[in-house]
Amino acid sequence: MSLLEFHYRNVLRMLPASYRAEREEEMVAAYLEYAGDVPDEANPKPRWDEVLSVMGLALRVRLAGASGPPVYFAWGETVRMIALFGLALQAMVSAPSLPLLPAMSENEQFFGAAGSADRLFSIGEVLLHNLWLVAFVALARGAVRTAKTTAVLVFGWAFLVPVVSDWRATETWSADYVLLAAVPVLALLLGYHRDAPAPRRSWWVALLPPAVAAAALYAANRYMTGRVTAGDTTTLETFSAWTDVPGIIVIALVAASVAALALGAGGPALLALAFYAIVTLLARVPDLYHYHGGVEEIWQVAALQCWVLGGLTLTLAVVGVWRLPILRRLQERSV
Amino acid sequence: MNITEPMFLALTALVDEPRHGYGIVQEVSGLSGGRVQLKIGTLYGVLDRLAAEELVELDREEVLRGRLRRYYRLTDKGAEALRQEADRVTRTAALATSRLRARNTALGGTA
Incomplete structure (x- = not known):
């Protein structure tokens, strides 16, 4: 094996093993013909644009479109x-x-x-x-x-x-x-x-989530402003814990998850929601320490949100994996 | 299906005879006057997509000096897709040419 072939095979390792099993020899042959005779003494390496083309191919194979293998399409x-x-x-x-x-x-x-x-x-x-x-x-x-x-x-x-x-x-x-x-x-x-x-x-699916969020937060803000103006600040901390960035995301995630589970959304959609549930949980957990022994109302809301996010993560992940098309096919095959 | 320029050139390269990977790279370079130099990673992405759409298929395999060569051929569906795309490109080019001719005439008339 020449040095160039050795380096090129290393580059091809970016591709999934199943793809390499099918294509590697053919790609190596095409590349070596393309590169021509290069002695090892010249310390040859694949050009950066050649490496980039394999990186692009690896990405398109691993995150495949509908024509790709089911497991990579699911990813x-x-x-x-x-x-x-x-x-x-x-x-x-x-x-x-x-x-x-x-x-x-x-x-x-x-x-x-x-x-x-x-x-x-x-x-x-x-x-x-x-x-x-x-x-x-x-x-x-x-x-x-x-x-x-x-x-x-x-x-x-x-x-x-x-x-x-x-x-x-x-x-x-x-x-x-x-x-x-x-x-x-x-x-x-x-x-x-x-x-x-x-x-x-559709347009309504594209516009509904931000429109609902804007209308709900606007109404809540006006209501809270009215109460504070009237001198009632008893629920201000609770309100702020529900309307900061993680708070809004918790509400949005709960609404989206309930809708996705009820409408029978596929595995990828549920796993994507599970991913955001866990990232938002990571964003909220520090507040439990930050407000512990401090503002009790914020701590209670943060704790409730952490429990909700934990439950959501678990539910969405389990149902999401269960609903992956690749698992369904395996189940059908085993019946 | 959206046929990109590399796909269009790869399909054209297979019209007259089946070709292997490097053969397609060479032919595409010749067809485009050296403007399009397909990298091997790009070529196999193009071949994967064309094969998934059943526009090309495996013709035969050969081993030459210990190296595997897979030859690909154009399918009837691929020939039809190429013909439709060539017609579309021809119509667009004719439109551009006629508008340029009209522009030159207008410029000549006002000069």
């Missing part, structure tokens, strides 16, 4: 569902800021004085954050390229720009929240490759 669908649900959650977190924007912008302490550059910038930032909403609707409607561009833009704006520059250096994000935003972007970029089927959801 691909799970990753694509993680992208879709993740963008939906981000859209549901950001969309409530739209109806609340007029009232929020009256607060000069946060938005700056009327007519100032600070105010314009703050309002622009709220609107820019709603690119999550654009990314989700675009993906749900099958405009994958628009969804990718928008999601990368809003993630870069919200997380990467502050990290690589001193600008907004005082603003910090918890690792869990960055994870909740980074995962759908990564899943979107990896899962929706050129062999993957684009989702074709």
Whole structure:
């Protein structure tokens, strides 16, 4: 075996074993003909563009579209569902800021004085954050390229720009929240490759989740503002624990999970929801320590949410694996 | 089914005779005037997709100097898909040509 063949076979190890068993010899032969005679003394290695092409192939095989093997199609669908649900959650977190924007912008302490550059910038930032909403609707409607561009833009704006520059250096994000935003972007970029089927959801499926979240949070906020204005702050902590980012996501996950289980959703959809349930659980658990012995109301809500998320994770994971098409086929074969 | 340029060129490369992997790479390069150089990973992604759609199929296997060569041939379904795509490209090109001709005439008329 020549040195070039040795290196190329190592590159091919990125492909699944089943794929290599079928294709490796043929690919090695084609590559060596393509590369021509290269002596070992020249220390030859596959070019980077050749390595990239195998990486792309490995990705498309492992996260296959409908024409791929069932097990890799199930993995691909799970990753694509993680992208879709993740963008939906981000859209549901950001969309409530739209109806609340007029009232929020009256607060000069946060938005700056009327007519100032600070105010314009703050309002622009709220609107820019709603690119999550654009990314989700675009993906749900099958405009994958628009969804990718928008999601990368809003993630870069919200997380990467502050990290690589001193600008907004005082603003910090918890690792869990960055994870909740980074995962759908990564899943979107990896899962929706050129062999993957684009989702074709109806307009109401695309618009309902963020619209419901926006309407519900707007109503809850107005109600709470009315109570606080009247001097009643007894439930303010409980309210805040249900309307921060993990709180909104817990409510959204419970609603989505109940609907998915009741409607008989497939394994990939349930596993994607289970994934977000466990990530949100990781984001909530530190609050149990943080508020222990402190604000009792917040601690009680955080504990309740952790129990709910734990139960959801377990239920969704078990039912999700059970409903995977590959398992169904194995069961049918064994009968 | 969306036929990309590498798929279109690979199908065209198989019209006259079955070819093996490297043979398709060479033919695609020749057909595109050297503009499209398929990498091996890309080629097998294209072949997987074409085979899944039953547009190409395995013709035969040969072992040459200890190396496996698999030859692929165009199926009837593949020939029909290629014909339809070629018609579509031809119609688009004719449209572009006629609009360019009209533009040149208009520019010549106002000059």
